[in-house]
Amino acid sequence: MAAVNLGRKPNPATDAPLEPGALVSAATPAAQSGPEHVEEPVAYDAILLASFGGPEGQDDVIPFLRNVTRGRGIPEERLEEVAHHYRAFGGVSPINDQNRELKAALEARLAERGIDLPVLWGNRNWDPYLNDALSEARDAGYTKLIALATSAYSSYSSCRQYREDFADALEDTGLIGSIQIDKVRQYFDHPGFVTPFIEGLRGALEELRAAVPDIDLETQAEVLFATHSIPSTDAAKSGPGERGFDGNGAYAAQHLAVAEVVMHEATGGTTVPWQLVYQSRSGPPSMPWLEPDVNDAIKGLAERGVRAVIVVPLGFVSDHMEVLWDLDREAKETAEEHGLHFQRIPTPGVHTEYVDGLIDLVLERVNGTPTAERPAMTDLGPWYDVCRPGCCENVRLGFKPAIAGLKP
Structure with missing residues (x-):
């Protein structure tokens, strides 16, 4: 077995070898042949909750950012620019505590459901x-x-890099061939x-009506x-190419489809304008990223006479x-500078x-649930259990070596 150096980010994997006759690396037998949806029951031993991670003190901030940007x-100096976001919160990202809460909530609910x-x-x-986590397993x-x-x-x-990191961890711990890891489907349109x-959003619209009683939601919000x-290059490669998405790929298509569902269900027939916006870009100005930026969009609303904005953090789980x-x-702050009432939903x-x-x-x-019985709130789903070849390059x-999908 390879030497295991715990308490640090695993080294990049050099390979993700396949079991004899398998098409998917490190997968359970039910998924090894690479079906779009696995309809064969699998007796799993445990759930692996996988997240991004975050610093938990001022001394952690730069080492954490080096991990994120490695390679x-x-x-x-660029890391220091980003570091001030974390330093403003005492060097502590909320994400680890949120994952502790989610882990505890999952454990409690699993027990309640037997x-x-x-x-x-x-x-x-x-x-x-x-x-x-793999050493614990x-x-x-x-x-x-x-x-x-x-x-x-x-x-x-948001998907393939997780699958690469699973491969990294398996190789780093010497557990390739000993531990199999499947991954649940992307759940952007799952009711949960x-x-x-x-x-x-339904609650935010009610609060807005109460806070600004004279507002016309169809023209002023x-x-x-x-x-x-x-x-933009990553967006174009998101999702399987054969699905025929436009230049922004499955990433934008999934968000737009879910946003339409949320608007339809939350507004009760009221025609409230909406759009998909982006945030948190970190690349150089010379590299195109998906737009419009949320702050630019807010400025544009003010110029059109909009009085209130409700932000739905649709891309985030916590x-x-x-x-x-x-x-x-x-x-x-951008909304306040331009005189807009601002609300952000949980x-x-x-x-x-x-x-x-x-x-x-x-x-x-x-349980190997048949595909036809799996819930999906958009026409795009239910998404794939096993990632398709070349997905999200x-x-x-x-x-790079990855698991839970067909090569490459």
Whole structure:
């Protein structure tokens, strides 16, 4: 077995070898042949809750950012520019505490539902790392894991990079061939993820009517569905090419489809204008990223005479740093500077529908639920259990070893 260095980000994997006759690396037998949807029951030993991770003190901030940007040649001065977001919160990202809450909520609900599956937790970029979680699984004798990533959409950073990091952790711990990891489907349109946004927007519209009684929602208010911007090249490669998405790929298409559902369900027939906006871009100005930026969109609303804006953080599962800083601070300040009433609805967090929805996604694979019986609130889903060949390529870095999908 390879030497295991716990408490640090795993080294990049050099390979993700296939079992004899398999088409999907490190997969359970039910998924090894690469079906779009696995309809064969699998007796998993544990759930692997996989997240981004975040610093938990001032001394952690720069090492954490180095982990996040490893291999990209980002200069230290640029890291310092980003670091002030974390330093403003004492160097502590809220994401780890949010994952602790989610893990506890999953464990409690699993017990209430009589489901005997322990929950392991590992991060991509900070302690506890994914190799720590896999070592915990090995020590407990768990060999079949079903992964829940805290990311609902299809793109390199929100899906394939998780699959690469699983491969990194397996190689780093010497557990390739000993532990199998499947991953639940991207759940952007699962009711458990979408319902909290519907409830949140419905409540925000009621609050807006009360706060600004004379407002005309159809001409003086707008809903901004906000998500993390990604490079345009990554967006174009998100999702399987054969699905025929436009130049912004599955990533934008999924968000737009979910936003339409949320608007339809939350507004009760009221025609409130809305648009999809992006935030948190971090690339150089020379690299195109998805637009419009949320702050630019807010400025444009003010110029059109809009009086109020409701921000729906549709791309996020919890109130982590990008929500607290980029929306609650920067976007809110932009709205106030331009005289707009500002509201931001909650993320799913540990909403009961979201927690139950994640468990239901696991049970789809435990029970081998037929595709026709799987819930999806848009015409795009239910999404794939096994990622398709070439899905969500990182054009700048190329294809790295990954699991839970067909090569490359």
